[in-house]
Amino acid sequence: MLLADQDQSWKEEVVTKESWLQGPLKASCLYGQLPKFQDGDLTLYQSNAILRHLGRSFGSWRREWQNWAERTPQSRRPGCPDLRPSGLGGDGSTEWARPQPEQNVTLRPAADTGLYGTDEREAALVDMVNDGLEDLRRHCGHLIHHKREEDKAQYVQELPVHLQPFETLLSQNQGGQAFIVGDQISFADYNLLDLLLNHQVLVPGCLDPFPLLSAYVARLSARPKLKAFLASPEHVNRPIFGSRKI
Numbered sequence: 450m451l452l453a454d455q456d457q458s459w460k461e462e463v464v465t466k467e468s469w470l471q472g473p474l475k476a477s478c479l480y481g482q483l484p485k486f487q488d489g490d491l492t493l494y495q496s497n498a499i500l501r502h503l504g505r506s507f508g509s510w511r512r513e514w515q516n517w518a519e520r521t522p523q524s525r526r527p528g529c530p531d532l533r534p535s536g537l538g539g540d541g542s543t544e545w546a547r548p549q550p551e552q553n554v555t556l557r558p559a560a561d562t563g564l565y566g567t568d569e570r571e572a573a574l575v576d577m578v579n580d581g582l583e584d585l586r587r588h589c590g591h592l593i594h595h596k597r598e599e600d601k602a603q604y605v606q607e608l609p610v611h612l613q614p615f616e617t618l619l620s621q622n623q624g625g626q627a628f629i630v631g632d633q634i635s636f637a638d639y640n641l642l643d644l645l646l647n648h649q650v651l652v653p654g655c656l657d658p659f660p661l662l663s664a665y666v667a668r669l670s671a672r673p674k675l676k677a678f679l680a681s682p683e684h685v686n687r688p689i690f691g692s693r694k695i
Contacts, residue, residue: 453678504636625661
């Protein structure tokens with residue numbers, strides 16, 4: 450979802466249960482589990498480590514670097530690393546100065562931190578939101594895999610309590626008309642949108658008591674690249690937690 454909205458290309462390899470149970474792939478994974486993310490020579494495991502890496506990887510400093518590199522032939526930037534079309538990687542700590550005949554162009558990290566807020570305060574809030582989302586995701590995943598009817602009923606009953614903090618956070622940020630933190634999208638927004646869309650399938654009507662969350666889902670889902678991705682077979686046919694509706 451994040452990569453699609455940021456107009457990045459990627460390759461997804463879906464592992465079948467049969468292939469996983471054969472053992473070699475599981476044995477090769479650091480924690481014996483998926484997902485596994487490859488970005489050049491960087492290999493990451495753990496969903497939130499991947500999300501945070503992507504959050505740090507997109508920002509105006511990278512757009513400056515991409516725009517400059519597109520204008521400048523490789524022969525005129527000796528010693529420069531090749532531009533990576535995926536736009537991933539890098540920690541934003543490097544300053545590049547590349548002379549051109551007409552001017553010296555200095556590229557430095559911008560004030561914002563990509564999809565991780567615009568400053569340290571917002572980055573801390575993004576982390577807080579994302580950790581809260583993971584608490585809810587664990588509850589839901591545990592419920593689905595155990596499939597006990599009494600647990601399902603209790604989960605549905607308690608779900609409004611778990612959703613209320615995110616409605617509150619939206620209300621505190623520009624009256625709920627912006628993103629979950631600040632005025633630009635962050636990786637936590639993609640995580641929240643994914644979880645809310647899943648719950649709309651698992652527990653139809655669960656967002657009815659939450660007008661800001663309902664409007665938030667509609668607003669983000671209408672972003673052109675996200676809208677196209679959400680309508681794609683790759684997304685539509687993807688199981689929710691590998692299971693069915695509650």
